Amino acid sequence: MTATVDMTPPLPAEPGPVPDRSSAPKNLAVGQKLWAWLGVAPFFVFALMFLLLPTVYLLVGAFQDADGHFTLQNLADLFTPTILSAYWISIKVSVASALVGAVIGFFLAYAVVLGGLPAWLRPTLMTFSGVASQFAGLPLAFSFLATLGRTGLVTVLLRDLFGFNLYGTGFNLLSFWGLTLTYLYFQIPLMVLILTPALDGLKKEWGEAAQVLGASQKQYWTMVAMPILFPSLLGATLLLFANSFGAIATAYALTGSSLNIVTILLYAQIRGDVLHNQNLGYALALGMILITGLSNGTYIWLRGRAERWMR
Amino acid sequence: MKQSKIGSWIAFIIGTLYFIVPLIGTFEFSMRMKRGEYSFEAYRVVFSDPNFQQTFLYSTLMGLITIVIGVVLVVPTAYFIQLRLPRLRPVVEFITLLPLVMPAIVIVFGYLRLYNSSSWIPLTANARATDLLLAFSYVTLALPYMYRAVETGMRAIDVRTLTEAAEVLGAKLPTILFKVIFPNVRVAILSGAFLTFAIVIGEFTMASLLNRPAFGPYLQLIGANRAYEPSALAIIAFLITWACMGLINVFGQARQMKRST
Numbered sequence: 015m016t017a018t019v020d021m022t023p024p025l026p027a028e029p030g031p032v033p034d035r036s037s038a039p040k041n042l043a044v045g046q047k048l049w050a051w052l053g054v055a056p057f058f059v060f061a062l063m064f065l066l067l068p069t070v071y072l073l074v075g076a077f078q079d080a081d082g083h084f085t086l087q088n089l090a091d092l093f094t095p096t097i098l099s100a101y102w103i104s105i106k107v108s109v110a111s112a113l114v115g116a117v118i119g120f121f122l123a124y125a126v127v128l129g130g131l132p133a134w135l136r137p138t139l140m141t142f143s144g145v146a147s148q149f150a151g152l153p154l155a156f157s158f159l160a161t162l163g164r165t166g167l168v169t170v171l172l173r174d175l176f177g178f179n180l181y182g183t184g185f186n187l188l189s190f191w192g193l194t195l196t197y198l199y200f201q202i203p204l205m206v207l208i209l210t211p212a213l214d215g216l217k218k219e220w221g222e223a224a225q226v227l228g229a230s231q232k233q234y235w236t237m238v239a240m241p242i243l244f245p246s247l248l249g250a251t252l253l254l255f256a257n258s259f260g261a262i263a264t265a266y267a268l269t270g271s272s273l274n275i276v277t278i279l280l281y282a283q284i285r286g287d288v289l290h291n292q293n294l295g296y297a298l299a300l301g302m303i304l305i306t307g308l309s310n311g312t313y314i315w316l317r318g319r320a321e322r323w324m325r
Numbered sequence: 326m327k328q329s330k331i332g333s334w335i336a337f338i339i340g341t342l343y344f345i346v347p348l349i350g351t352f353e354f355s356m357r358m359k360r361g362e363y364s365f366e367a368y369r370v371v372f373s374d375p376n377f378q379q380t381f382l383y384s385t386l387m388g389l390i391t392i393v394i395g396v397v398l399v400v401p402t403a404y405f406i407q408l409r410l411p412r413l414r415p416v417v418e419f420i421t422l423l424p425l426v427m428p429a430i431v432i433v434f435g436y437l438r439l440y441n442s443s444s445w446i447p448l449t450a451n452a453r454a455t456d457l458l459l460a461f462s463y464v465t466l467a468l469p470y471m472y473r474a475v476e477t478g479m480r481a482i483d484v485r486t487l488t489e490a491a492e493v494l495g496a497k498l499p500t501i502l503f504k505v506i507f508p509n510v511r512v513a514i515l516s517g518a519f520l521t522f523a524i525v526i527g528e529f530t531m532a533s534l535l536n537r538p539a540f541g542p543y544l545q546l547i548g549a550n551r552a553y554e555p556s557a558l559a560i561i562a563f564l565i566t567w568a569c570m571g572l573i574n575v576f577g578q579a580r581q582m583k584r585s586t
Contacts, residue, residue: 049498050409054417057402061420064461068435069427075438121336129333139337144570145563146344148523152544153562156555161350168350199347202340253425260428263529263541267548277430284434284534299431310426 069303075296088297097279097289101301104259104276107190111197112254116247118198119205127213140210143203150200155267158196162187188269196268197258204257205250212246249316256306256313276302348563355556367557376543384532384540387456388525391463392518395471398464400514403475404506407484421472424465433462433531455535462531467521474520478513479506516573523569527562 079085092098126136161168164181172178186192216239224234262277276298282288283295358366371377406414424432436458440448448458487509491501507514529541544562548555 046409050405053401053405054410054413057398057417057420060398060461060464061423064436064465065420065423065427065432068432068439071439072431072435118336118340121332122340125333125336125340129336130330131333131337135337139340141570141574142344144573145567148520148570149563149566151527151529152541152548153527153559156544156548156559157347157351157563160354160556160559161347166350167353168346199344202343256425260430262428262430263545266529267545270549277428280430280434281530281534284430284437295434299434302428302431303426306428307426310422314422 072296072299073303075293076300078293080291080293085293088291088293089300091291091294092297092301096274097276097298100274100276100279101305103190103274105305107193107197107275108255108259110190110194111201111258112251114194115198115201115205115254116251119202119250120209120247122202123206123209123213127210128216139206143206146203147200147207150261151263152267154196154199155264158187158192158199158268162192162195188272190273193265193268193273193275196264197261201254201258204254208250208253209246212243212250216242245316245319249313252309252313252316256309259306259309260302348560351556351559351563355553355560358553367553368561371554371557371561380538380540380543383538384526384528387460387463387539388522390460391467391525392521394460395464395467395521396475396514396518399468399471399475399517400507400510401502403472403479404484404502407476407479408488417472421468424468429462429466429528429530430534432465433534436462437534449535452537455537459531459535459537459539462535463521463525463528466528466531467517467524470520470524471517474513474517475510478510481513482509512576512579515576519569519573523566526565 076088077084077086079087092101122139125131126139158166160166162180163169166187169180172180187196220238220242221234224238229237260277262275262281265273265275266278266281279288280295280298280302283298287295289295289298353363355367356363356365358364358370402417406417437449440446440458442450448454484506487505488501491505496505527541527544528539529545532539533542533545544555544558547558
């Protein structure tokens with residue numbers, strides 16, 4: 015996704031046309047700048063109208079009561095059991111799917127980049143990861159229902175071949191772990207996509223240098239490779255967190271409203287004001303922006319640090 | 326060293342199983358519609374459902390409109406940022422990353438409040454205007470990917486020299502943009518476009534909350550009411566995603582080959 019972007023330094027300031035006796039070139043430069051500003055204007059107008067203003071509207075609304083007066087009551091009302099538990103389940107699912115996705119994704123990326131597997135496996139895995147990381151939403155939920163639902167292929171096979179009753183063990187696809195397992199289908203590939211360039215950035219020379227200096231394989235990993243990879247790893251994990259925190263369609267199709275995650279609560283609030291307070295809905299959105307904003311902000315900051323080693 | 330190779334194989338095989346099994350499971354389930362035998366009945370039912378055709382057509386059209394708006398917004402912006410306004414680059418990058426920060430449901434919530442039928446720009450007042458709003462919301466979803474694709478493409482060509490050469494030859498700005506820059510970043514635009522299409526085609530949240538007859542809400546309806554059709558639809562959706570990603574790869578490789586010769 016975004017992590018592969020090369021951050022070439024911004025272009026040097028425009029040298030401008032060669033200074034001339036007349037003022038014509040200066041006018042030309044001013045004209046060019048004017049056209050440039052006109053050229054980027056639609057983008058900024060669009061961003062203002064369809065990204066910034068709608069958000070600001072919600073943020074302001076979160077601090078107002080029904081009559082438009084300033085209040086902190088909406089924020090205080092977020093700390094009621096229903097809403098807190100919705101946030102909590104969302105955070106739990108996102109943390110679980112981000113951490114598990116990060117670990118498995120790391121090992122998969124490691125396996126194809128450094129693990130000595132046949133070279134043709136790598137492009138295959140990358141292409142598949144590209145597809146699977148976008149294969150989210152409703153079709154993903156349908157897939158897992160068809161596989162691990164009560165009459166799904168795996169459930170049936172386990173029962174008929176091994177006499178193993180999956181649902182007898184307390185497993186349920188429409189639960190916290192079921193949702194986490196499903197989210198992993200796009201989380202792991204996303205991790206692979208983000209981490210592969212970082213693993214590529216581990217230069218052979220570093221390993222050789224460590225070896226020459228007498229470091230063991232373990233020492234190389236704990237004292238050289240991991241410190242370098244850490245910002246990428248942590249950053250990618252945070253991105254995975256935000257990715258599942260904002261997701262709704264998969265959970266909605268999988269669990270209906272039986273698993274009350276915060277996006278589903280907000281969906282219900284938008285549709286039918288289930289909280290019986292419009293402004294509390296705005297506060298709910300504000301809380302979500304804060305959580306994903308914090309995690310993404312840290313990601314962007316960490317990416318900047320990680321790129322120092324990518325030159 | 327030998328041991329780590331075994332570990333790699335284990336990681337790879339477990340990963341492969343996790344990703345392949347649900348696809349097999351889905352495919353098998355989608356074939357079960359007729360009792361006692363495997364058949365493509367579920368697919369036949371899906372394809373002959375007029376609602377499938379209409380919603381799919383609607384979402385395809387939405388995808389195309391989104392791509393056009395996205396390209397028209399992003400290409401000139403990336404061009405001018407690269408060439409004349411490099412100082413604005415961090416601002417533009419921040420804006421294009423915003424949709425990753427803000428959950429889609431929050432963005433559309435804002436639209437519903439800001440552009441409702443009694444507001445200053447009542448975009449939700451009639452169907453056509455709401456379609457436009459939905460397209461705009463999709464543009465925001467696709468913005469991080471579209472911008473990154475185009476910007477990478479723009480960096481790979483020498484924008485400055487191309488522009489100056491065109492200027493010396495007497496070309497005006499529109500000519501430069503449409504006849505010089507566009508063709509040179511065509512591959513980047515295409516990969517952004519296919520990714521956009523993959524995102525838009527099955528999108529649920531925005532279409533559902535804006536009440537438009539798109540493919541996503543149709544999927545949800547079928548998922549809630551039918552047994553076998555959802556699996557068939559999941560396979561179809563997977564194939565569409567696969568086709569989009571495959572096309573990105575094909576175009577990308579074609580470009581690399583052209584460079585190396």
